[in-house]
Amino acid sequence: MELYITGTGIVSGAGNTGDDGFLKQEPSYHADKLLCVEPNYTAYIPPMQLRRMSKAVRIGIGASKMAMASAGIEKPDAIAVGTAMGCLADTEVFLGKMIAQDEQMLTPTAFIQSTHNTVSGQIALLAGCYGHNHTYVQRGHSFEHAIINTQLYLTENSNQQMLVGGIDELTDGSLAALQIGGINRKENSTPADVLNGNHTGCIAGEGAAFFTVTNTKPAQRAVCIKDVYAFTEKDVTKAANKIDNYVSAIHIHADAVILGLNGDEKSNAFYQFLQNSVFNQIPQYAFKQLCGEYATASAFALGMFASIIAKNEMLPSHSALNKEATELKNVLLINHYMHYYSCWWLQVV
DSSP states (O other): OOEEEEEEEEEETTEETTSTTTTTSOOOOOBSEEOOOOOOGGGTSOHHHHTTOOHHHHHHHHHHHHHHHHHTOSSOSEEEEEOSSOSHHHHHHHHHHHHHTTTOSOOHHHHHHHSTTHHHHHHHHHHTOOSOEEEEOOGGGHHHHHHHHHHHHHHHSTTOOEEEEEEEOOOHHHHHHHHHTTSBOSSOBOHHHHHHOOBSSBOEEOEEEEEEEESSOOSSOOEEEEEEEEEEOSOHHHHHHHHHHHHHHHTOOOSEEEEOOOSBHHHHHHHHHHHHTTTTTSOEEEOHHHHOBOTTHHHHHHHHHHHHHHTTOOOOGGGBSSOOOSOOSEEEEEEEETTEEEEEEEEEO
């Protein structure tokens, strides 16, 4: 796999790439959730359409437009989106009306807007892209499968520009359900709580990150996705061993590793094992203290790395866990959501 990122757009709890100060400041909060810092959409979405859009559609279109603008294109050749939950707010509206109206006289609009592929469809309509358009719904591997689809498509359609992204929104209903399930904390968290991982449950998050991707090496400095290793495993020790075996198999010297520490003591045990053994001599960084935990958070981490490389900068010093990297040539991104794991090999070219 060799996919080159030519443009990046992010809307997240850490801010958005439309802001010049994105990732510059160390995060400071005391909250149970990190909601998106949304941009001024007037540059991206016609006002009459904007007022009828749900948050998921807004942040998805905003991030995709930012990605295309940074790549200098107005229309991609194809689209792939990964989302675990889809348009939750519209789903809740539709289900609420079903109950309130006893399943009678329901308008189809709320149902149409609640489907998982609503975001990719709206992006295609606004951009005028009528080609390949797939949405992947594989829980914690939704974005990873969208990337795999991108690789398959570009193998058969070289030199095209494909738009790929990961998106999930948070609602009051979904937050309550995730807290009852023990996935997210009911109590407020600070960035230090997320990094230390001494609690049950993690801080909830949401976001959208989109990329324009090609399999042709660009002239400018860019991030190349060399490989993505995704697997499911319920035992954290076995999962850590799989990551260790994978890193040994690809024979690279990593200049840094980006880890998805989320504040949950059981989840962080996986990362702590890697920190103290496989990567104990390598500069380590974290990212979920910036965006919170959600199923497609790996898209935010990839976007964070791609955006700093595009600006010829280094990873934020406030995200460093042990020591800062002196160069960024080969970087590993490791994410974990429930029992879904992924390890990304990223190379700066």
